[in-house]
Amino acid sequence: MPVLLSIWNLSIRKAVMIMEFLSNSPEDTEDIGRILGSIAQRGYIVCLEGELGAGKTQFAKGFAKGLGINEHITSPTFTIINEYNGRIPLYHFDAYRINDVEEMYEIGCDEYFFGEGVCLIEWANLIEDIIPKENIKISISKDMEQGVYFRKITLETSGEKYEPVCRKIIEKWDIA
């Protein structure tokens, strides 16, 4: 089971909330993704950060399941965007190969960011300039001293739109 470590409400005015989780296996990481996916709404922007092998795709697999998507999820490293139809559409981005944010405009990224589904963006830090400022940021970090599979997963929400996110996660957590 993943562990819910802490919750902070950093600034009520700017509506920033942070939650931290501990994951001890790829399955734990997937579970956390699944919970977030199950509460995601149209128009949500979820940025996913973490070094190679941190478990971003594992998280994405869980996230897709939480949206009711049964298709096999692969990292869109070469396609840049993969679309899936679940409870609401999932637009899964991988910005790793993007050299210039202009390239993102070229593929019509705004139609996805402000569209009818949820955007899950891997390597979002590479295209930070064009991502809507209000978003959910997931950072996955390793700590080899704690074990090969140990991951700390930090979830940070910015913006009023995402205010219910932490509360809903806790509700789901209690049921699980």
Add this chain to the structure above:
Amino acid sequence: MTKVLALDTSSAVASVAVVDNTKILGEITYNYKRQHSTILIPMIDRILSFLDITVKDVDCIACSSGPGSFTGLRIGAATAKGLCHGADKPLIGIPTLDSLAFNMAYANGIICPIIDALRGNVYTAVYRWEKDWLKKQEDYMAISLEDLMAKLKLYDEDVILLGDGIFAYREKIVEMLGSRAKFAPVSMNMGRASSIAALAIKRYEKGSFDDYMSFVPFYLRKPQAEREYDKAHRGLV
């Protein structure tokens, strides 16, 4: 007699029509989810089979040339290019804003189609109907809604607005233009392939075609410098 197969997928609407000089022979228009890539070909197939013709029987194929949804424009252009190549027919691309303005034929006042370009921006142009032809008063542009309203305030007459931008910005427009703002009825406010076709027929008869091999839609984006400015000064990005 000229017969055109026209497609418009530049917005949330997917529309296909077969039109000749005197009438619409058939038109299918859906505005339900963005699923152009899955429904466009079956729509074409259906309309042709109901009319008992094939792509070979039309004189040319027309599509929207932009601006609009990047993905939508590409689906329309790629489909039209493929059909032209396969059936050896000429391609005619019609600017989306022209076809929208054409929905309001012979209307009095200024006609201003607005397509939501997101982040507070619109794709637009300003037209007036002069005698028998639409005359552009302001060229195609990607600008903020505020800047467009400032331009429209300078015209001292009614402004007919249409296009998907009116869904996003209707309240703001009314706030700024008051009773001068007139909104097109639902039957006219979105792109229709028959409007693309009607404009394409006029071009066909003048012998003005696009090269289907090299044709690309135009996306009409704000210059990067302006976007940088917006980011720094208005926090729009």
